[in-house]
Amino acid sequence: xxxxxxxxxxxxxxxRMQAISDTMSILSGKWKFHIIGTLIEGNKLGFMDxxxxxxxxxxxxxxxxxxxxxxxxxxxxxxxxxxxxTVEYSITEYGATLAPVINEIAKWGIEYxxxxxxxxxxx
Amino acid sequence: xxxxxxxxxxxxxxxRMQAISDTMSILSGKWKFHIIGTLIEGNKLGFMDxxxxxxxxxxxxxxxxxxxxxxxxxxxxxxxxxxxxTVEYSITEYGATLAPVINEIAKWGIEYxxxxxxxxxxx
DNA sequence: CAGGATCCTTTACGATACTG
DNA sequence: CAGTATCGTAAAGGATCCTG
Numbered sequence: 303x304x305x306x307x308x309x310x311x312x313x314x315x316x317x318r319m320q321a322i323s324d325t326m327s328i329l330s331g332k333w334k335f336h337i338i339g340t341l342i343e344g345n346k347l348g349f350m351d352x353x354x355x356x357x358x359x360x361x362x363x364x365x366x367x368x369x370x371x372x373x374x375x376x377x378x379x380x381x382x383x384x385x386x387x388t389v390e391y392s393i394t395e396y397g398a399t400l401a402p403v404i405n406e407i408a409k410w411g412i413e414y415x416x417x418x419x420x421x422x423x424x425x
Numbered sequence: 426x427x428x429x430x431x432x433x434x435x436x437x438x439x440x441r442m443q444a445i446s447d448t449m450s451i452l453s454g455k456w457k458f459h460i461i462g463t464l465i466e467g468n469k470l471g472f473m474d475x476x477x478x479x480x481x482x483x484x485x486x487x488x489x490x491x492x493x494x495x496x497x498x499x500x501x502x503x504x505x506x507x508x509x510x511t512v513e514y515s516i517t518e519y520g521a522t523l524a525p526v527i528n529e530i531a532k533w534g535i536e537y538x539x540x541x542x543x544x545x546x547x548x
Numbered sequence: 549c550a551g552g553a554t555c556c557t558t559t560a561c562g563a564t565a566c567t568g
Numbered sequence: 569c570a571g572t573a574t575c576g577t578a579a580a581g582g583a584t585c586c587t588g
Contacts, residue, residue, distance in 0.1 A: 316480075317535070320538075321533075325534035332449075332560080335445050360563070362571090406528075408444045414451070
């Protein structure tokens with residue numbers, strides 16, 4: 303008798319697909335990778351720092367994405383008690399585990415540029 | 426004299442960010458990773474195969490995403506001359522270079538599940 | 549079988565202005 | 569400084585039906 307796919311007999315490839323969905327849903331959107339990448343490089347950045355570092359992002363998106371990331375424990379948010387308050391954002395230890403993912407993505411993107419460049423050159 | 430950021434003096438981190446953008450724009454959307462992942466596993470799949478393998482996708486999205494991927498040389502599309510025509514989709518050599526990227530993403534997603542599970546267990 | 553056409557809903561994203 | 573509120577556009581995604 304055929305069973306429907308349930309957890310305990312889910313094929314390996316479906317677990318992989320599930321895992322990919324999980325990762326991508328957490329890192330969805332136009333900016334999450336940028337934010338995390340930026341925070342992995344220079345740790346402890348203020349809201350304005352990020353706004354400057356991440357080219358093109360606006361306050362609304364930045365604030366929203368940071369909240370998402372904080373909710374998923376990927377970034378820390380620390381409010382400093384300065385005259386006008388400031389906030390320090392930093393990557394969490396857990397968020398730092400994304401480094402290999404981001405590295406692969408960046409690496410591939412760089413190779414991609416090269417391949418485009420070569421293709422253009424040959425034309 | 427200060428120059429605006431042009432290719433030849435772009436800081437390394439901006440090149441990285443650019444690269445991340447490139448990769449993600451090619452792999453944007455809800456399905457591209459799934460499609461590529463599926464094609465990397467089982468090579469040579471028909472449209473219907475993919476429709477079955479990729480849980481939840483519809484014909485419109487599948488067709489559109491496949492076109493995008495084909496345009497970017499990541500998948501091959503081969504029309505077979507059978508009675509009702511059939512089409513064989515497969516990953517290109519170039520598309521296969523995405524394997525490490527996808528592996529990292531899948532790996533991270535699996536660890537993520539574990540960490541969630543543990544967190545729930547401790548509650 | 550493979551997919552295009554159509555219609556519709558939802559989400560993402562962005563600009564601007566405003567507040568503690 | 570660090571955001572929130574509001575408004576508006578555009579893109580993504582989905583359901584269904586249709587065709588060579």
